[in-house]
Amino acid sequence: MSAEPLRVGVIGLGVGEQHARAFAAHPDCRLVALCDLSETKLAQVAAHFPHVRRYVHASDLIEDPQVDVVAIASNDDHHAAQITHALGIGKHVFAEKPVCLAEAQLRDIIAAWRRAKGARLTTNTVLRRSPRFRWLKDAITAGTLGKVYCIEADYVYGRLSKLTSGWRAEIPDYSVMLGGGIHMVDLALWLADSRPTEVTAYGSALGSTGTAFRGTDLVLALVRFENGVLAKIGANFASMYPHYHRFVVHGTQATFENLPAAISPSARLWQGRDGGPPPEEVAAPYPAVNKGALVPAFINAIRSGSAADVSEAEVFTGVATCLAIDRSVSEGGPVAIRYDELGIPS
Numbered sequence: 001m002s003a004e005p006l007r008v009g010v011i012g013l014g015v016g017e018q019h020a021r022a023f024a025a026h027p028d029c030r031l032v033a034l035c036d037l038s039e040t041k042l043a044q045v046a047a048h049f050p051h052v053r054r055y056v057h058a059s060d061l062i063e064d065p066q067v068d069v070v071a072i073a074s075n076d077d078h079h080a081a082q083i084t085h086a087l088g089i090g091k092h093v094f095a096e097k098p099v100c101l102a103e104a105q106l107r108d109i110i111a112a113w114r115r116a117k118g119a120r121l122t123t124n125t126v127l128r129r130s131p132r133f134r135w136l137k138d139a140i141t142a143g144t145l146g147k148v149y150c151i152e153a154d155y156v157y158g159r160l161s162k163l164t165s166g167w168r169a170e171i172p173d174y175s176v177m178l179g180g181g182i183h184m185v186d187l188a189l190w191l192a193d194s195r196p197t198e199v200t201a202y203g204s205a206l207g208s209t210g211t212a213f214r215g216t217d218l219v220l221a222l223v224r225f226e227n228g229v230l231a232k233i234g235a236n237f238a239s240m241y242p243h244y245h246r247f248v249v250h251g252t253q254a255t256f257e258n259l260p261a262a263i264s265p266s267a268r269l270w271q272g273r274d275g276g277p278p279p280e281e282v283a284a285p286y287p288a289v290n291k292g293a294l295v296p297a298f299i300n301a302i303r304s305g306s307a308a309d310v311s312e313a314e315v316f317t318g319v320a321t322c323l324a325i326d327r328s329v330s331e332g333g334p335v336a337i338r339y340d341e342l343g344i345p346s
Contacts, residue, residue, distance in 0.1 A: 127183050128294070173216075199325050
């Protein structure tokens, strides 16, 4: 006899509407509940799913005994409390990034996850499912690049207006690294196949001069990994440049370079130094991924006990790295990532 479908509730119906559609389309799931602070938005989305229960308070959806999986796509500053609440009563959690905004919150989430004993948690750092970055992962695994020794990654947002208005503007000291750069951190730790140990970072607010935003709009970090790989990771929200994920991986045999669509529909694989052959075109599409792309692997992880595309340890490691970067900006010096102190599993 096949297992009963997993019953899913979704909190936050901006990006969360895409979560809802992905879960509703999965054969092992049944979308049963939706929540949004806006009753208008709630009604608009629920009209596509006429049998779901509707909530305006996240805690009511989380405590619904008919919900097995909670998908969280609320504003960033609500994530930690909602995730801790859901894990605390044994619910599985599929969360938008970042899972939290402070180390104390991260400790609470990890403690709740450990106590839950079997509840699964992942975060929607969805670029791991981009065909271009999956091609890159396979190429690294196959040895095409040789030994990877350096990664350069920039989250170029090109949407300053999202810092100067809307919910981001209402979060004190909004973190561009947690809010966007975490995608680059996640790709870097996945492709380096190692944990970061230390970061040094600087921040600037020059790009948003003259606007209502009072935070840091640019962060640049140097990250050292356990296996010796070094990474330069940036989050730039004020750039006069379209939204783009700059990503370069240097190996001893080749260098991979992602390019914006306005310049080239393909990435490049360079396999020679000065005077060498022209680069190979990497045609794998980019980004070519939707916000529900990580859902199937997460459902399979719940069903089979296997690893999700982004494991719990990777979720915690990515957030801890971003928090260390922000602390380095604040303190003006190198910061070690305290895995043992935070309780992050290896």
